[in-house]
Amino acid sequence: MNFLDSVKMATSMLAANKLRTSLTMLGMIIGNASVVATIGIGQGAEKLATEQLNELGPKVLFVVPGSRKARRATLDIPKTLVWEDAEAIAEQVPSITAVAPERNQRQLINYKSENTNALLIGTTPNYPKIRQFPVEKGRFINRIDLQRNKRVAVIGQEIVERFFTVTDPIGESIRIKNIPFEIIGVMAPKGSLIGTNLDETVLIPLTTMANQIVGKTSPYGLEVSWINVEAEDVDSVSAAQFQIENLLRLRHKITNEDDFGVETSKQMLEIVGSIATGLTVMLTFLAGISLIVGGIGVMNIMLVSVSERTSEIGLRKALGASQTDILGQFLIEAVIISVSGGIVGILTGVSLVTIVGIVSPLSPSISSVSIILSLAVSSGIGLGFGVIPAQKAAKLDPIVALRSSV
Structure with missing residues (x-):
């Protein structure tokens, strides 16, 4: 079976179970939307802080009470x-x-x-x-x-x-x-x-x-x-x-x-930039966890699919389908779910970023790097988590598979 036939078969199988496929994609959608929105809004916040501090001009200094260490240790202003x-x-x-x-x-x-x-x-x-x-x-x-x-x-x-x-x-x-x-x-x-x-x-x-x-x-x-x-x-x-x-x-x-601190506008800009970058990295990491959870969801559904389609797998192997054909079909199904969920998630994330830009003073940017990275990661996760169910399907004995379906 060539690659195109495998894709057509995988697509028809996913289309036959629309609700299950949609729910499986949901985890990937949420994960990709979170990554794109977090990076875009984080960059917008950093840009806004930079613009505001630049408005003060590079000649401004701020003398603040308490050392930096003391200000971190208490909420009360010294x-x-x-x-x-x-x-x-x-x-x-x-x-x-x-x-x-x-x-x-x-x-x-x-x-x-x-x-x-x-x-x-x-x-x-x-x-x-x-x-x-x-x-x-x-x-x-x-x-x-x-x-x-x-x-x-x-x-x-x-x-x-x-x-x-x-x-x-x-x-x-x-x-x-x-x-x-x-x-x-x-x-x-x-x-x-x-x-x-x-x-x-x-x-x-x-x-x-x-x-x-x-x-x-x-x-x-x-x-x-x-x-x-x-x-x-x-x-x-x-x-x-x-x-x-x-x-x-x-x-x-x-x-x-x-018992005081003297901060220049440049130093404050660096502090704000490091805080914004740190928050963006942390939130992106948390959003990435949702991608992993979505990948686990893909694996679970694919395992269920293998169990439900035992007779189909046995029949195909009995008719001459190789382990590579079976492995390829289930991997293609996993990747289609992940890529489709990734595309919808990216579009959702871009929409969220656009809405935030309209209703807030932020000017969030939609990073092409974050879009490519998010889609690549979600595809890789789908492929990675789809390997175990695909291998399980490919290794099924056709006689055992056909007997268990009777």
């Missing part, structure tokens, strides 16, 4: 950075151009009878410049607002859409912890940055935040969540990092482990 540290950096580090400390906390924001939960940021006038987050309307916080602890606020676009669809927000008053704040500005649309939706923010003077909203929580001064720093140029970033680290070690009297 209280080791204060506003005085930011002022010292601004005054004593020559390779920087701007500093903007900030203190963050989620708060309920009220306007008349409506309310929403938003990220409240206490900061200083240099914040829009460093974070490349410009004011679209009105003005930003200035030095006088800081010195006088003024109750003024600049709001993000989503706050405008939530409260001020028909009203000009400038001059209106919102309430934070039942304290009225006059709106003096509206920020331009920005989107999300590393999980933080900057359009859902309310920015107020850092002094007002400390003295009227959160209170003083550090014995060393006015606590900040982190300090944004802008270097003079790209070539000055390393020097700025070195100078800030030395300055803070002196200020904090550190003799052993640092």
